Amino acid sequence: MLCRAVAVELEVSKELNKLLCSVEEVYKRIVREVAEYAVENNVTSANKLHGLFYSKYRQEYPNLNSQLIIQAIRQASQIAKSFVERRRMGLMSKPYPEVRRVSIRFTEKAWGYEQFIRSIAPVRLELSLPNGRTEVWLRPHKRFWLFWWRVLNGEAELASTLLIKRRANKWYAIFIFKLKPREEEPESIIAFDINENTVAVGRIDIKTTVSKVVDWNRQYTTPQLYTIKTDFGRLARRYERIRSTIIERLKPEFALPNGNYVNVTNTREFRKRVRKLRERVRKVGRVRQVANELTKTPAIIITEELGDNPQESMIEDVMKDELRHRIKQTPFKAVERAVEDKALERGSKLFHVSAYRNSRVCPIHFVRLERTDDWHTLRCPKGHYVHRDYASVMNMAWKITPEAWIKAFWWNMKQEMNWREHEGKSNPIIPHGIVTLLQHIMENAKASEESPAVLARGKPMNPTGEANEGWARAPPRPLGRGGGQKEY
Incomplete structure (x- = not known):
């Protein structure tokens, strides 16, 4: 429930x-x-x-x-x-x-x-x-009527315990609704990877893929790859500077006779000022926005197995204190829990796959990627560049297919599994129809001489670019050729 x-x-x-x-x-x-x-x-x-x-x-x-x-x-x-x-x-x-x-x-x-x-x-x-x-x-609002409609339809139950709370001289009645998880047919396959400032997402629309559109426009067989900007790291860096400024301002008030200072962070004045920063509220809001974006439609959602405390394993080899602090402040598990909770409410399913070498293997040629000057961009030996976050979500999607396809990832690398135990078996968690469909999509996404490696979705076929197809307009013309708009 x-x-x-x-x-x-x-x-x-x-x-x-x-x-x-x-x-x-x-x-x-x-x-x-x-x-x-x-x-x-x-x-x-x-x-x-x-x-x-x-x-x-x-x-x-x-x-x-x-x-x-x-x-x-x-x-x-x-x-x-x-x-x-x-x-x-x-x-x-x-x-x-x-x-x-x-x-x-x-x-x-x-x-x-x-x-x-x-x-x-x-x-x-x-x-x-x-x-x-x-x-x-009562003064009911839209959200209350939304859940009450589910109670009338039998999709939810109202708990017998009622909470009455006072906040800012106003009284509120807090109703607790117990929702039944929905069971919907998946409309898409989504893989997401949580990073310091972004969430990388790879989406495959099932309805679009199996339709006749694929016959004349092959770009729809390629997964949609995009990022959701969260700025958790930048938020942590900003609030760290603000807290340091508050400490420096309060230090003279808590000086000891021997020249040392009292620990300002344990004082009431410091907590009073920090409470008004609303750092936790901002994080919770961004976490919920990510969960809402990933669960808009019923889908099979895939992410990495993070463990109980992923930050500790990430900062083992990090020496910079500022980077360690930013990693510690990134809510990896909070995003995962929010997505899982929202997925059950809207009929989606969340599955975890291994985090082993997701961002180090080319999802198209299955070879190890080489480093470049840019930390986010890696080079494939076959001659193209790959964004490591997009490679990660693509490889997560590969991992829900049968083990025979997963084995292709590690054919020239260190073996960490006994593949003889899984030879000829299929994944019992994901439905077989979804596995077959995903396998067909990923086969079409492979690079070849006729179809080069492109990790992003193709541009619109409409020559006007961002124009609305229903009310198409002429493409913009450069200045000096007539019809162009003047720049001011």
Whole structure:
């Protein structure tokens, strides 16, 4: 099951706002006290904490719904477990967790779940507050109706737990939808490779490839190769300069009598300024844009097997501190997880292949590429140049074909597999029809005297270049021959 959270603003009057603020204050106090006790006494079991504190808070707050007390104790147990684990890893220096914000959890018994789920177009809900059942109106938006339509169609389910949260003096109801993964026929085959500032993509459209267009225009049998600009490395370099400037400005305020300085990065003033940079928000936005671009249509998506912590293996031989920092800040696994999660929602499938020599072999002649002065451009011994990122995605596409075709990659290189165990076998994960189609496409993409090696897709046959074919215009003419536009 996939989970999606949708926040919907509540229409709150002054009286209701005061009531919700009082409930939030009591809820926060319970979570804070229970979490501090759990960490201090090393009691993180939710059942044990429930037995110790439920009766106390039930007598202290008789008007508060009992389910809210239970959920507050369970939330404190989760916070305590997370704090103890992070402290064991050396990531925490404080003696107890600080609870600054909480989300009030309403179970199905504490809000009108049954009535809400039976409604075709819900615009209000009921909450169990100290003054009894209170009706609250919603301000639904497009994203909420999108997931609610899936609930009505049976493609999703609404979780029974409702979260109420205050942010910037506004109250929001957070609904959690459990989506069923879609099953769609793949329309394309996509291979992508994550780099420091770009994501290289190779796309093969199945419908276009098998159509009659191929009979008279062979360029459509060649995969579309393009890059998505992310600038993760440039973003890390920029924020590193900004943080260094902030440290230099704050150093005089934290000077010691012996001439040394306090570690400025551990001070409240430094964290307050860094929090406004929004570095993490920018990264998350770019990661989601890449995932959305790669999963627009149902497809078979291929990428490299990165491992649990790919940055550590990448910086083993890197000596420059700045380059090591940029690599560490590139969210390789975050992009992979986002693509995998979005692929399940839209009917695509993500497969991992070996990262062995993907960018060092010519995907057309299957020979080892030679280095040039440009790090991104390699030279094939057969007489053409190859971009290493595009070679990588092309070789990933080759690797989902049967092992007999994969073996062609390493016929004159170091053997790392026992090919006798896989002789004559086919890949059991990818459908056989897709394998046959991809094999046919890649055969047509091979270089020969009649068809030279071209890694990029051919230019449009329309002589006007970028002109719209529906409203074609005359091609631009140079100045001095009539009809040309003047330059200013």
